[in-house]
Amino acid sequence: MPMINQPAPLFTAQAVFDGGEIKEVSLNDLKGKWVVLFFYPLDFTLVCPTELTQFREHIAEFKAAGAVVMGCSVDSVHSHKRWLRDDLGNLGYPLISDLTKRIAKDYGVLIEERGIATRGTFIIDPDQKLQYIGIHNTAVGRNAAEIMRVLHACQSGELCAAGWQPGDLHIIPLK
Known part of the structure; x- marks a missing residue:
């Protein structure tokens, strides 16, 4: 299982981009950038599209923060391509x-007996070290706005209290 401040597991794989274009992506190519990598169980399911479209709703914020967003599942590029074409439309990030x-498996989110990934979210810094790991039950969707908040907190390099938002003080004074 990967750990915070440790190198993110490297990978190279095929991905589907907006417009149905299939290209190879590699974490090595993203060195120097913040990366939000999230895993979801399967295409054509009930909870997964709510997450993917919510990330789409926040994609401009992620880009403004200098972050690359990528979704990942055990489905084929052909399944991704059809799901995007028939149901989701363009997302603004690759699958x-x-x-x-x-x-x-390398990211520790594979549910071996089911052959799918659980909902894992990883924020990787420009040095390709893991700065955030969040793992959810497959039945519980993530909140992209919370991932955005955590990204900003990680980028601040400061202590950030629970509920901290950009613009808040980093350290809460004790009474």
């Missing part, structure tokens, strides 16, 4: 195909 399940 990675992890057919071999190697990426999910």
Whole structure:
């Protein structure tokens, strides 16, 4: 299982981009950038599209913060492409195909007995070290606004209290 402040597991895989374009992505190519990598169980399910479209609703904020967002599941690029075409539309970020399940396993989110990933979220800093790890039950969707808040907190390099928002004081004075 990866740990905070440790190197993020490297990967290279095919991904589907807006417009259905299939290209190879590699974490190595993103060195120097903040990366938000999130895993979801499967295409064409009930909770997953709510998360993917919520990340789309916040994609301009992630980009403004200098972060690259990528979704990942064990589905094929062809499944991703059809789901995007028929149901979701353009997301503004790629969906990675992890057919071999190697990426999910390396990140510690593979549910072996089901052959799918649970909902794992990883924030990777420009030095490719893990700064945030969040893992949810497959039945519980994430809140993209909270991931955005955590990204800002990680980027601040300061102590940030629970509920901290950009513009708040970093250290809460004790009474």
